[in-house]
Amino acid sequence: MTRAALLLAGGAGTRLYPLSSEERPKQFLRLFDGRSLLRLTYERVRDLEVFVSTNERYRDLVREEIPDLDADRIIAEPSRRNTAPALALSCFEIASRLGDETAIACLPADHYISGGFRDVLDRAFDIAESQDVLVTIGITPTEPHTGYGYLELGDGIEVRRFVEKPDLERAKEFLRAGNYAWNAGMFIWRARVFREALEQHAPQVARVTRETYDDAPSISIDYALMERAKNVVALRGDFEWSDVGSWESLRKIVPNV
Numbered sequence: 001m002t003r004a005a006l007l008l009a010g011g012a013g014t015r016l017y018p019l020s021s022e023e024r025p026k027q028f029l030r031l032f033d034g035r036s037l038l039r040l041t042y043e044r045v046r047d048l049e050v051f052v053s054t055n056e057r058y059r060d061l062v063r064e065e066i067p068d069l070d071a072d073r074i075i076a077e078p079s080r081r082n083t084a085p086a087l088a089l090s091c092f093e094i095a096s097r098l099g100d101e102t103a104i105a106c107l108p109a110d111h112y113i114s115g116g117f118r119d120v121l122d123r124a125f126d127i128a129e130s131q132d133v134l135v136t137i138g139i140t141p142t143e144p145h146t147g148y149g150y151l152e153l154g155d156g157i158e159v160r161r162f163v164e165k166p167d168l169e170r171a172k173e174f175l176r177a178g179n180y181a182w183n184a185g186m187f188i189w190r191a192r193v194f195r196e197a198l199e200q201h202a203p204q205v206a207r208v209t210r211e212t213y214d215d216a217p218s219i220s221i222d223y224a225l226m227e228r229a230k231n232v233v234a235l236r237g238d239f240e241w242s243d244v245g246s247w248e249s250l251r252k253i254v255p256n257v
Contacts, residue, residue, distance in 0.1 A: 001129050002102045005045035006090050008185075009038050009062060009109040010055040010077060015245050026244060027110035028061045031254050037244065038065045038109040044117060045105065049098060051075055052109070053090040078213045083185075084224035085216040088198060088208040095191035103128045104194070106187040108243070112253050115239030124188040124235050127157070134197060134229055135188040137237045138181025144171035147245060149183035149222070157233040162222060181236060184243070187221070193231075201228040 013025030020026040027038045035043075042050060042065075050069060052062050056076040063071065075090045091104055103125050124135045136159070138151040150163040150171075162183065166174065174180035189197075198206035202224040208216045217224075226232055242249050 002049060002098050003125055004049040004051060004094055004098060004102050004104045006087075006094065006104055006106045007038065007041050007045075007050065007052045007109040008083070008086070008106060009052050009058065010080070010086060011108075011110055013110060016247065016250060024061065025058070025110070028058070028065060031250075032112075036065050037112060038062070040113075041107060041109045041111070042066050042069070044113065045107070045121075048105070049094075049102075051090060051094055053077065053086050055080060078210065080218075081213065081216050082218045083221045084202060084205045084219045085208050085213060087187075087194075087221050088205050088216075089210065089213060091191050091194055092208070095195070098191075100190070100192040100195075102191050104189060104191055106189075108185050110244060111184065112242045112244050113239060117237070117239045120235055120237050120239065121188070127233065127235070128188045128190055128193075131233075132193045132196075133189070133231045133233045134193065134226065136226065136232060136234045137184055137186040137188075138234045139184045139237045139239075139241045141175050141180065141182055144168060144175045145182065146171050148243070150174055151181045151183050151234055153179045153181060153234055153236075157235060159232045159234045162227045181234065182241075183222070184237065184241060185222075186237075187226070197225055197229050197231070201225050 009027050012022050013020035016026050028036050030036050051073045053075050054062050059076050062074050075093050077086050128135045152160040154160045204217050
């Protein structure tokens with residue numbers, strides 16, 4: 001079965017202004033030993049069939065950071081419509097090229113990761129290929145963080161619910177409980193399973209095409225699908241992870257920035 005990676009590189013990265021700007025968002029900044037977060041993400045999965053989802057204005061920046069990626073592997077959204085339409089457009093395009101049973105890992109390209117990521121990703125692929133499920137990776141919390149959404153985990157790989165960003169007291173409760181994980185926005189599914197889930201829970205998004213994209217609802221994949229679907233499962237990610245969403249988090253990785 002074919003395995004693909006879809007790198008999500010369309011964000012504006014405005015939380016790290018002025019270092020990151022709409023002209024060159026954080027995923028394109030070469031802050032990590034001369035490499036960008038997009039490049040690092042690509043290097044982790046370059047053995048797969050790699051595609052990049054981005055905004056049309058960032059097409060050239062993607063080419064700069066990944067010159068060895070074929071130009072037709074860059075899927076540029078015509079306008080910003082949030083993650084659900086972007087994922088639908090890109091996954092449908094991948095399916096048209098590689099087949100409906102292709103397993104696709106949808107990975108934010110602006111996150112910092114180190115450690116055993118590929119072991120977890122390969123296990124997620126194994127599950128997605130053998131079951132009609134939508135797999136997500138939840139990061140084991142290291143602190144009561146209020147800037148992340150959470151997953152409440154059940155037995156095995158069960159996901160009981162998605163939880164919005166909590167206040168500090170609830171975040172402390174989640175940390176003490178031990179069965180919560182940070183929602184890192186990483187998803188692994190077969191293209192057919194993803195399409196069928198959209199048709200059931202978000203039919204407007206399921207009808208997205210390049211020609212109708214501007215009329216698609218602007219909605220996140222969590223709201224449109226993941227919080228509604230009953231076939232969502234999760235694996236814990238115990239690797240080092242950060243969404244590099246603040247100057248504080250960036251300085252933990254690059255102290256002299």
